[in-house]
Amino acid sequence: MRWVESVTKEEWEKIDQVIAKYQGRYGALIPVLKETQEICGYLPKNVQRRIADGLSLSASQIYGVVSFYAFFTTIPRGKHIVRVCLGTACYVKGSKQILDNLQRELGVEVGGITRDRKYSLEAVRCLGCCSLAPAIVVDGDTHALVDPSEAIRIVRSYE
Secondary structure, X not given: OOOOOOOOHHHHHHXXXXXXXXXXXXXXXXXXXXXXXXXXXXXXXXXXHHHHHHHOXXXXXXXXXXXXXXXXXXXXXXXXXXXXXXXHHHHHOOHHHHHHHHXXXXXXXXXXXXXXXXXXXXXXXXXXXXXXXXXXXXXXXXEOOOOHHHHHHHHHOOO
C-alpha cells in the first residue's frame, strides 16, 4: 500500500513551533524528530525537508538519523503499536503463535498497518523481560506471560 505524504495545516504549524523551539541549539535534531513524529505519527520526506531547512542541516543528515534509529519511521503507523517479542525465551514459550494469531485476526503482516489505521504490528528481537515470556508491548504497556489465545483480546482492549 502506498501512502500519500499528507500533513495538515495544523500539523505544519506545530512542526514549525517545534523547529523554532530548538533552532540554534546544539543536539536539537533528535528532540525535533521525536516531537515531530509524535505530531505526524511518522516522518515523511516533506517533513524531513522542512526540518532540514529549519535547522540549517542537509536533507541527507536528517535522513541518516531517521534511517539509523529504529524508533523513527518514514511510514505511517497505526494508532496503537503492537510489538511481539521473538527473542529466544519468548519464542520457546509461544510468541510465534501469538504473532501468527495477531496477523490473522488483525489482517496485517509484520511491519504493516491495518486498513483502519488502528494497529501497526511489529516483531522485535527482545523486550528485556525474558523471565516474563512470552511478552508483547502495546503502546508502551508490557503484557507478560501472554497466552496465545488471549493476545487478540489484549490488543483489542486498546480500541
